[in-house]
Amino acid sequence: MSDFAIEKPVPYYEKLYHTIKKMIFEGKLKPGDRIIETQLAKDFNVSKSPVREAIRILEKEGLVIVDQKSRVMVYQPTMKDVEEIYFCRMALESFAVELVTRIATNDELDEIEKTLMHTEQAIRDSQKNDTIITLNELFHSLIINYTQNSRLQKQLNDLKSLIYFFRVLNTQGENRADNILNQHRKIFECIKRREADQASQAMINHLKLDLEHLTEILSNSYEETKL
Amino acid sequence: MSDFAIEKPVPYYEKLYHTIKKMIFEGKLKPGDRIIETQLAKDFNVSKSPVREAIRILEKEGLVIVDQKSRVMVYQPTMKDVEEIYFCRMALESFAVELVTRIATNDELDEIEKTLMHTEQAIRDSQKNDTIITLNELFHSLIINYTQNSRLQKQLNDLKSLIYFFRVLNTQGENRADNILNQHRKIFECIKRREADQASQAMINHLKLDLEHLTEILSNSYEETKL
């Protein structure tokens, strides 16, 4: 096994890209916060060049925005943005699940089913929210991965990044976890019965409900979030 | 009309991004060509910093790729890539047309119809291929725009960029322009009759045929293009 992987030294701009992204996900940089390249360069003991390159990538990804005066800030999705993103998710994921219904192997179906069972278990055990969220995301990821379309995966990953903050909000509410699980189950049943159209429709319904739920929660907390 | 647009000076990195992109579209930089930042910096009389930032954006967009040794090259789509991209287009555009069928105003329908008539005229007049290609693309653009979803527009724009080279190839062949026009007509008829599902299906069929046609042409010229 002469697998001498060439360990390519990761350049600073790439490391910084990941680091800044992580800081946004972890809330160390909040939506609307300014990003000062000088400051970041100082914090990480690097020059501004790699910081700027990292920012250009994040800008293209949509995670940071640059205003008229070239000031960089963390992306703050508007309600319209959220709707647009969900619309795209519906398009991509409904098509994906339709395809997967046709081509998935039985092993792959088992894998999805296992995830649903783990989720059920987690809810029953009153596991902390994070675990359940992760399992829910795994459900979607499995379907997307089974299409074996890497571009689709990338597109959906980027879309989800943009509303990452809301993943916790989305699980708030009475019996919310159970509701989501039931919707996932419905989708899975369609897949298992190899009913592509129904699976597709079930996915759209699921995402529509997700969006409605999110909309409601967000409009309730309008004052704080200033969407 | 006190429209004092603040003329924000466009920074070099942004200009360079557009310029390089244009060079790729115009074939001055061909798929697989190396991009030397030192060279570009010299050519445009700028330093390497803005060139590098432009490259990071293009890299994120997928138009250039960076190999293991950090060498930058123009993206060269593989057959698998083309299929993946078309798959995403099917998902997004079929969903888009479905929505548009439901919400488009009559004026908007007229606009689409007008485009089809212009195309017919252009074919009858044996206009040059470019005109017809532009009109065909306009057909798709109109539908996408009428969804009023800017993110969808951006996603599809980026996708189309990645296979921009093939737009000419796609119109090659016996009666190809007529065939495409007929498929567009079918889609439009569904929209006009407000039959959302049929419109969606017609769009998928259209793109499937496009992909098949492209696949055939590309596999014929396999030797030259090394896909």
Add this chain to the structure above:
DNA sequence: GATGATTTGTGCGTATGTATG
């Protein structure tokens, strides 16, 4: 093959211009 020269990418410090208070 080894080795020196050249090309190229990575990253830094500094200068300049612009906005903000």
Add this chain to the structure above:
DNA sequence: GCATACATACGCACAAATCAT
């Protein structure tokens, strides 16, 4: 206006890869 903070861009230094001898 003046001072500060910041983004933009440049030229240089260094290192790694490539090429020629």
